[in-house]
Amino acid sequence: MTVTSDGPTIDDDAVVAYLESEREFFERHPEIISKLELPHESGSATSLVERQVSMLRERNIDLRKRLNELVDNAGINDDVFLKTRTLTLSLMDTVDLQSLDDVLATRLIEGFEANHGLCYVLDWQASADYQHIIGVAANDEPPVPRLFKQPEPVCGIYRPGEYETLFPESGLSEAGSVALVPMRRSGLDAILAIGSNDPQRFVPEKGTLFLEYISDVLSRTLHRVM
Numbered sequence: 001m002t003v004t005s006d007g008p009t010i011d012d013d014a015v016v017a018y019l020e021s022e023r024e025f026f027e028r029h030p031e032i033i034s035k036l037e038l039p040h041e042s043g044s045a046t047s048l049v050e051r052q053v054s055m056l057r058e059r060n061i062d063l064r065k066r067l068n069e070l071v072d073n074a075g076i077n078d079d080v081f082l083k084t085r086t087l088t089l090s091l092m093d094t095v096d097l098q099s100l101d102d103v104l105a106t107r108l109i110e111g112f113e114a115n116h117g118l119c120y121v122l123d124w125q126a127s128a129d130y131q132h133i134i135g136v137a138a139n140d141e142p143p144v145p146r147l148f149k150q151p152e153p154v155c156g157i158y159r160p161g162e163y164e165t166l167f168p169e170s171g172l173s174e175a176g177s178v179a180l181v182p183m184r185r186s187g188l189d190a191i192l193a194i195g196s197n198d199p200q201r202f203v204p205e206k207g208t209l210f211l212e213y214i215s216d217v218l219s220r221t222l223h224r225v226m
Contacts, residue, residue, distance in 0.1 A: 083111045084210050091221040097126070097133060100225050104132040108194065115176075116167040116195035119222070122148070123189060147180060148191050153211035155179045155202040167195050177202035181211050183219035190222060 019025060026032065087107040094100045109117040109132075119133045120142055126135040136142045143165040156178060158166070163176040170176070179202040181192040192214070196202055 080112075080210050083107075084213060087111060087214065088217050091217055094221055094225055097128070097130060097225050100221060101130040101132050108132075112194065113196075114194045114201070115197045116170055117192070118167060119190060119192045119218075120148070121188070121190040121222070121226075124226070147193075148182075150180050150182050150191070153179065153181045153208040153215055155204055155206050155208065155211075157199050157203065163195065166193050170195065170197070172197055175199045179211055181215045181218070183215055183222065185219050185223050188219060188223045188226070190219070192218060 087103070090103045090107045091100070094103055104117055104119060108114070117132055120136055121133065122136045122142060123138045124135040125137055126133060142148050144162050147162075147166070157175055158178050159175055160173055163172050163178065164170055166178065174197075177196050177199050179194040181194070183190040183192065194202065
């Protein structure tokens with residue numbers, strides 16, 4: 001409340017404070033509710049009750065939308081979990097680099113609906129040619145070196161030049177998305193690059209929990225068969 005030459009004046013803060021302390025005010029004076037009018041975006045005025053109903057309806061729509069998103073995400077996570085489980089069991093059964101190469105082709109690329117998948121192993125030279133396991137000699141520079149410095153799994157959208165550098169046989173002329181899965185163990189420095197021609201397949205907003213799990217399992221498998 002403020003005081004002027006015309007006498008005391010109730011300001012907005014005083015009204016708000018009073019209504020917050022007297023929650024039953026409108027219950028004691030229900031006739032006031034029908035007299036209150038609030039401006040609407042369209043320029044017309046609506047009653048307080050109509051405005052409250054409208055707000056509740058909007059909140060209900062928003063809650064339904066969020067619930068649907070949660071249900072959709074749960075279904076996606078179930079699907080990813082099953083594919084990750086299948087990949088893990090297959091990795092456990094690998095006995096050499098060739099069988100690991102086959103698993104990367106079938107359980108990783110096909111299973112996760114990716115277009116490309118290459119496992120780069122730094123400071124190592126492969127004794128044979130593999131489709132999905134590439135050795136990078138100690139004195140050679142890996143493709144897009146900055147990507148190999150990632151400490152944790154990460155998803156992102158990459159320009160055509162970088163994408164094609166990672167996956168030379170892609171021939172992609174537009175941006176693609178990539179999931180990078182670094183593997184760091186004693187005597188092993190490698191990174192798995194999973195690529196999709198769909199730029200929205202591996203976006204930064206996607207979680208990396210399953211990628212971290214794949215990193216743990218694949219790094220142990222790769223270390224064992226090498």
